[in-house]
Amino acid sequence: MRTPMVVANWKMHGRLAEARELTQAVRDGLKRPRGVEVALCPPFTALGAVAEILTGSPLLLGAQNCHWEDTGAFTGEVSPAMLADLGCRLVIIGHSERRHIFRETDEEIRRKVAAALRHRLQPVLCVGETAEERRQGLTFTVVEGQLRAGLGGLGAEDLARCTVAYEPVWAIGTGLNATPGQAAEVHGYLRGLLSELASKEVAQSVRILYGGSVKPDNVGPLAQEPEIDGALVGGASLQAASFITIAKKSAAKSGASKE
Ligand code: 13P
Numbered sequence: 001m002r003t004p005m006v007v008a009n010w011k012m013h014g015r016l017a018e019a020r021e022l023t024q025a026v027r028d029g030l031k032r033p034r035g036v037e038v039a040l041c042p043p044f045t046a047l048g049a050v051a052e053i054l055t056g057s058p059l060l061l062g063a064q065n066c067h068w069e070d071t072g073a074f075t076g077e078v079s080p081a082m083l084a085d086l087g088c089r090l091v092i093i094g095h096s097e098r099r100h101i102f103r104e105t106d107e108e109i110r111r112k113v114a115a116a117l118r119h120r121l122q123p124v125l126c127v128g129e130t131a132e133e134r135r136q137g138l139t140f141t142v143v144e145g146q147l148r149a150g151l152g153g154l155g156a157e158d159l160a161r162c163t164v165a166y167e168p169v170w171a172i173g174t175g176l177n178a179t180p181g182q183a184a185e186v187h188g189y190l191r192g193l194l195s196e197l198a199s200k201e202v203a204q205s206v207r208i209l210y211g212g213s214v215k216p217d218n219v220g221p222l223a224q225e226p227e228i229d230g231a232l233v234g235g236a237s238l239q240a241a242s243f244i245t246i247a248k249k250s251a252a253k254s255g256a257s258k259e
Contacts, residue, residue: 002207004223004230005037005163006247007124008237009064009092009211012043019046023053025240030059035251036230039090040237044078051087062090062124065098068111070119080112080119090122092232094150096169106149113150117158124163124209124232125150127190131170139168140189147193156198163207164190165232171212173234180221180228183210187227216245223250 014022019042030038039060042050051061067077083091093116094109109125116123127146129139143166151159166186171177178186187208194203210222211232222228230250236242 001204002229003035003037004250004252005039005207005209006230006243006250007039007062007090007092007165007209007232008041008243009095009232009234010040010042010046010237011064011097011234013238014042014046016046016049019043020049020053022238022240023050026243027053027057027059029240029244030247031057033058033247033251035253036247038247041090041092047083047086047088054087060089061087062092062122063088064092064095066091066093066112066116066121068108068115070115080115080121084119084121088121090124090163091116092124092126092165094146095126096128096167096172100169106146109146109150110152113162114154117154117161122161122163124165126165126167126211126232128167128169128172128212134168134170139186143186143190144193147190148197151194151197154197156202159194159198160202160205163209164194165209165211166190167211167232173213175213177213177215177218177222178210180225183222184225184227187225191227214246216242216249219246219249 039062041062041064063083066080070079070081093112098104113123127143129142133142168178191203207229209230209232210228214231214233215236
């Protein structure tokens with residue numbers, strides 16, 4: 001039912017020449033990915049160049065953020081309508097760096113998710129606890145609050161078009177990934193909440209990705225967890241070879257999908 005997905009979040013990396021080179025290498029290394037969907041999320045400035053290179057490729061284009069309005073006096077912002085125009089198919093929303101460095105609120109994130117859906121973009125809603133929250137036993141409380149705030153109020157059809165990414169903040173860029181067991185436990189909890197928000201069928205169809213220090217040498221056991229439907233990859237997505245390996249290792253065996 002769920003084909004795994006691997007999403008490259010380049011963050012604020014990739015001037016044009018680098019973005020082109022990396023995209024070409026990933027495209028050539030993943031000409032026809034089987035049993036996995038692959039998306040590249042470059043910075044806004046490289047979206048056009050990456051879109052051109054991905055023409056005719058099954059790899060999807062995505063953005064790392066968006067505003068919630070279509071147009072208006074919002075200096076420095078980019079709307080989902082503009083992203084859709086460029087050929088984006090998905091957009092990462094509520095990444096922990098947006099929440100913590102740029103102080104994005106749950107309400108803003110909710111509006112962004114709704115705006116992305118209005119423009120037929122697939123929102124990839126990120127949730128995750130800090131090290132301190134985990135230490136205090138608040139992991140489930142935190143991710144539940146973020147999930148309900150981001151997706152609450154959506155109809156079942158819209159919910160089915162969303163993807164969730166569990167990214168424990170303590171695992172991002174630290175080299176310290178969640179164990180497959182730790183991740184699977186949270187994914188299972190999130191899926192239970194999705195059942196409540198929509199239905200069991202919808203919950204079973206929504207992909208829940210894991211993100212946080214995913215590397216070629218740790219992705220295998222994560223990908224084997226039935227509850228983990230792929231990866232949101234930061235640092236390791238900046239090297240074509242490592243990202244390609246992660247994508248291949250995340251593919252469902254024999255092209256089958258997860259249930
Ligand atoms: P790293 O893979 O660099 O830990 O980053 C994870 C992330 O934030 C992806 O969105």
